[in-house]
Amino acid sequence: MSEMVNVAVDAMGGDNAPVETVKGAVNAIAADQRVKVFLVGREPVIKEELKKYTYDTAHLEIIHAEEVIETGEPPVMAIRQKRESSIVKCMYMVKDGQCDALVSAGSTGAILVGGQVIVGRIKGIERPPLAPIVPNINGVSLLLDCGANVDAKPSQLLQFARMGSIYMESVIGVRNPRVGLVNIGVEEEKGNALTKETYPLLQNCREINFIGNVEARDIPMGAADVLVCEAFAGNIVLKMLEGVSDALIRKIKAGMMSSLKSKLGALLVKPALKQTLKSFSTEEYGGAPLLGLNGLVVKTHGSSKAIEIQNSILQCIAFKEQNINQKIQEQIVP
Amino acid sequence: MSEMVNVAVDAMGGDNAPVETVKGAVNAIAADQRVKVFLVGREPVIKEELKKYTYDTAHLEIIHAEEVIETGEPPVMAIRQKRESSIVKCMYMVKDGQCDALVSAGSTGAILVGGQVIVGRIKGIERPPLAPIVPNINGVSLLLDCGANVDAKPSQLLQFARMGSIYMESVIGVRNPRVGLVNIGVEEEKGNALTKETYPLLQNCREINFIGNVEARDIPMGAADVLVCEAFAGNIVLKMLEGVSDALIRKIKAGMMSSLKSKLGALLVKPALKQTLKSFSTEEYGGAPLLGLNGLVVKTHGSSKAIEIQNSILQCIAFKEQNINQKIQEQIVP
Numbered sequence: 275m276s277e278m279v280n281v282a283v284d285a286m287g288g289d290n291a292p293v294e295t296v297k298g299a300v301n302a303i304a305a306d307q308r309v310k311v312f313l314v315g316r317e318p319v320i321k322e323e324l325k326k327y328t329y330d331t332a333h334l335e336i337i338h339a340e341e342v343i344e345t346g347e348p349p350v351m352a353i354r355q356k357r358e359s360s361i362v363k364c365m366y367m368v369k370d371g372q373c374d375a376l377v378s379a380g381s382t383g384a385i386l387v388g389g390q391v392i393v394g395r396i397k398g399i400e401r402p403p404l405a406p407i408v409p410n411i412n413g414v415s416l417l418l419d420c421g422a423n424v425d426a427k428p429s430q431l432l433q434f435a436r437m438g439s440i441y442m443e444s445v446i447g448v449r450n451p452r453v454g455l456v457n458i459g460v461e462e463e464k465g466n467a468l469t470k471e472t473y474p475l476l477q478n479c480r481e482i483n484f485i486g487n488v489e490a491r492d493i494p495m496g497a498a499d500v501l502v503c504e505a506f507a508g509n510i511v512l513k514m515l516e517g518v519s520d521a522l523i524r525k526i527k528a529g530m531m532s533s534l535k536s537k538l539g540a541l542l543v544k545p546a547l548k549q550t551l552k553s554f555s556t557e558e559y560g561g562a563p564l565l566g567l568n569g570l571v572v573k574t575h576g577s578s579k580a581i582e583i584q585n586s587i588l589q590c591i592a593f594k595e596q597n598i599n600q601k602i603q604e605q606i607v608p
Numbered sequence: 609m610s611e612m613v614n615v616a617v618d619a620m621g622g623d624n625a626p627v628e629t630v631k632g633a634v635n636a637i638a639a640d641q642r643v644k645v646f647l648v649g650r651e652p653v654i655k656e657e658l659k660k661y662t663y664d665t666a667h668l669e670i671i672h673a674e675e676v677i678e679t680g681e682p683p684v685m686a687i688r689q690k691r692e693s694s695i696v697k698c699m700y701m702v703k704d705g706q707c708d709a710l711v712s713a714g715s716t717g718a719i720l721v722g723g724q725v726i727v728g729r730i731k732g733i734e735r736p737p738l739a740p741i742v743p744n745i746n747g748v749s750l751l752l753d754c755g756a757n758v759d760a761k762p763s764q765l766l767q768f769a770r771m772g773s774i775y776m777e778s779v780i781g782v783r784n785p786r787v788g789l790v791n792i793g794v795e796e797e798k799g800n801a802l803t804k805e806t807y808p809l810l811q812n813c814r815e816i817n818f819i820g821n822v823e824a825r826d827i828p829m830g831a832a833d834v835l836v837c838e839a840f841a842g843n844i845v846l847k848m849l850e851g852v853s854d855a856l857i858r859k860i861k862a863g864m865m866s867s868l869k870s871k872l873g874a875l876l877v878k879p880a881l882k883q884t885l886k887s888f889s890t891e892e893y894g895g896a897p898l899l900g901l902n903g904l905v906v907k908t909h910g911s912s913k914a915i916e917i918q919n920s921i922l923q924c925i926a927f928k929e930q931n932i933n934q935k936i937q938e939q940i941v942p
Contacts (some may be wrong), residue, residue: 298644411855419793445941458755458843465759483796506800507844509792513824514848521828522856522888527669529877529884536880542873543864550863552858600718 278333279594281587282364282373285315287380288578290315290401295379296323298583303333305584306580308561308583312337312373315360317347325348338593339363342380343434345576349383353391361385365392368569375570375590377561379578386422389564389571396599398607399566403424403434404505404573405441406562407517409554410496416442420512423484426504428471432479436606437565438500444596445589454488456507461487468504476502481605490514516556516571523551560585563593566602610669611643612742613928615921616707619716620676622912623670626650629713629755631941632917637667639918646671648692648854672696676714679910683717684780687725695719702903709829709904709924711895713912720756723905725889725899730933732941733900735760737768738839739775739828742849743888744830750776750785751835752895754842762805765789765836766813770940772834773816773898778930788822788832790841795821802838810836815939824848839898850890882890894919897927900936 283299285292289301292315299311310333313320317338324336341359343352356362364376365388376382378385386404403419418434419426423603426434435453442451456478457465462473478482489495503511530540552558561574562581570593572586617633619626626649628901647654649894651672658670674859675693677686690696690775698710699722712719720738729736735755752768753760769787776785791799795809798821810818822831829844837845863873883913886892896909904927906920 343848397830411859415733424792456844458758458840458847490844490849493848494851506792507841509850510824510841510844513792514827515852517825517828518849520854522853525745525884525888526860526881529880532880532883536877537874539873539878542876545861545875546866547860548857549866553861584861603700 275327279308279375279591280310280312280313280373281553282312282367282376282592283583284360284376284378284380284588285313285320285340285525286360286362287378288574288576290577290579292323293577294580295583296320297580298578299334299554299587300327300329301322301580302584302587303330305332306588306591309333309587311587312367314339314363314367316340333603337363337367341546344383346380347381347384349387352381352384353388356596359492361388362392366388368393368571373569375572375596377572377574377583377586377590378575379576379583382421382573384572385571386564389567393567393569393570393571396566396568396603396607400405400433402564402566403437404564405438406512406556407559408445408512408556409559411495414446414498415493415499415501415510416446417501417503417508417564419503420508421489421505421562424504424506425427428468428475429470429500431472431504432475433566434608435476435479435482435484435500435502437602438502440598440601441563441565442499444598445592447498450483451499451500452485453500454485455481456490456493456501456503457487457510458489459487460489472502484573518573519554558588568599570598578594613642613709613925614644614646615644616648616671616710617917617921617925618694618698618700618710618714619647619654619711620673622908622910624911624913626657627652628740628914629917630654631914632912633921634658634661634663635914636691636918636921637664640922640925641667643667644669645921646701646843648673648697648701649668649754650678654814655757663914671697671701677718678940679715681718682882683886686718687722688713690887694721694809697725700724702905703727706846707903708928711906711917711920711924713908713910713917716755718905718906719899721906723901727903727905729900730900730937730941731904731937734764734767735794736898736900737771738896738898739772740846740890741780741893742846742890743893744828748780748893749827749833749835750780751837751845752899753837753839753847755839757939758838758840760802760810760838762802765802765806765838766809767900767940768905769810769816769818769834769836769898771936772836774901774935774939775897776807776833778932778935780940782833784817785833787816787834787836788819789837790824790827790837790845791821792823793821793824794823806836846890853888863909894923902933
């Protein structure tokens with residue numbers, strides 16, 4: 275048997291913890307024998323939750339953590355003061371090498387800060403981008419950075435492009451992924467100071483498959499596999515993707531309920547539509563890795579259900595087996 | 609009879625010119641007696657097109673312009689060299705006071721440059737924002753800036769907020785419009801250097817109804833009436849709105865065609881859906897004004913059909929009758 279992939283799961287993080295986090299963990303170890311999960315959080319609560327399931331105890335362990343970091347807390351302070359919180363304990367398990375990865379649906383701020391301060395950056399990596407998988411009309415793209423580093427520098431965007439290419443190729447399996455710079459026009463001279471300076475850096479980088487600027491309009495059409503931007507722009511792309519989908523679906527549902535005829539039609543199209551809309555939901559694709567750290571930190575939606583927790587845990591297997599961090603170190607670090 | 613509103617229409621601008629531009633002009637003067645249109649472009653072509661219609665000649669005049677600025681041309685050069693182009697002629701008609709406003713579906717770059725260089729800014733206005741009306745689930749919002757000024761300064765964003773409030777109140781009729789700063793979190797301390805500096809300026813401005821930061825996710829839900837941002841972010845918001853809608857509608861149509869049952873359902877829901885989707889299309893709301901100039905410059909989609917041209921022309925009436933520029937001058941200019 276090959277070495278197991280050890281994943282610390284923040285059992286207390288997110289709106290649906292511990293019910294969905296525990297369920298996701300149990301499902302993950304049932305789905306793949308290569309993974310061992312450490313459920314980190316209040317032991318009595320987790321134990322109670324686990325009573326619902328039968329599972330292989332060799333693949334699941336509870337690590338007690340007394341405290342919980344709430345979503346509203348100032349992240350830097352929370353990470354410093356709540357040493358006994360589930361997030362901080364997960365971070366140390368990765369830092370100390372006990373775990374290869376951690377998965378949390380908890381406070382984004384605390385995860386970003388903890389990832390940098392406790393787990394730490396790979397030497398030579400300037401900033402670790404948060405890199406969610408986003409759906410497009412033909413498949414998926416990797417969007418980075420999406421919330422970790424506002425006002426980033428061109429050299430950082432170049433690193434994002436290279437780390438994103440490695441991740442997309444090795445973990446998602448897209449060969450020679452097309453890298454696009456998110457911009458407000460396709461011509462080279464378009465954009466703001468940041469994109470104008472970044473463009474030639476990407477163009478001159480021989481290790482990536484740079485295809486030029488990508489307009490936001492073409493992102494949902496699948497214009498690139500790796501979408502490079504600083505975090506302010508990336509956050510807007512991600513949140514608009516979620517917000518427009520939600521608004522439009524709500525409008526469509528209301529439209530379908532507007533007459534007897536359309537109500538009848540709605541009954542008939544519902545099953546097909548459900549499948550379609552599922553493939554366009556950002557929640558179907560597991561969590562967003564924070565790339566470039568000494569270990570894998572995966573942030574999932576605060577509203578994560580068991581399926582997203584499970585997918586996020588399983589995603590850690592490819593990350594480890596494909597030696598992503600070693601590749602980042604060898605290929606990118608100067 | 610009160611004074612007419614004179615509007616120069618770039619008959620040659622856009623993908624569907626002159627067919628749709630001429631049609632839009634004819635429909636506009638039929639719809640409202642207060643407007644007179646000057647169709648600017650190649651006279652023989654326009655005359656030929658006009659043969660299709662009967663119209664009140666007192667409300668429509670042709671102004672010959674030999675040249676056309678193409679979409680791909682470098683804007684500064686095009687504005688300088690093509691003095692006989694339809695866009696440049698329209699600009700001078702506004703500058704010279706012959707027209708109150710101009711409407712063009714032509715090159716965005718040329719319109720932005722021409723607006724500033726030929727029509728000119730109101731004294732004291734730092735930068736003129738491009739301000740499209742965007743649909744949300746409950747109505748519409750004004751998004752500015754949306755393409756004119758990347759890397760804008762906080763003082764400029766404050767002017768955008770004030771001009772946007774005047775426009776939204778006087779032209780669109782929203783009382784005491786809620787102003788939101790587009791940001792990556794709702795808390796005051798969130799964002800990049802620009803939004804952090806802009807926040808207190810908006811908060812301390814007593815002439816606007818500032819409601820704080822607005823996340824992109826809440827824009828399609830109608831979180832604010834006036835959405836303030838610099839042009840890079842604004843362009844992403846607008847283009848994601850268009851792109852996600854298009855992608856999702858395409859997905860939904862494909863999903864509906866996937867089985868016999870769903871095909872039948874699609875026939876029944878189609879009329880209701882069409883109406884719903886129309887209200888969520890950015891093309892339904894006329895053009896985007898470039899605010900803060902000595903006259904009104906309206907940019908419509910390159911793909912504009914007659915209805916968008918018509919709506920854009922009619923929108924100039926309220927702009928003039930409500931004395932928007934006088935209000936901007938009196939209320940904003942220091």
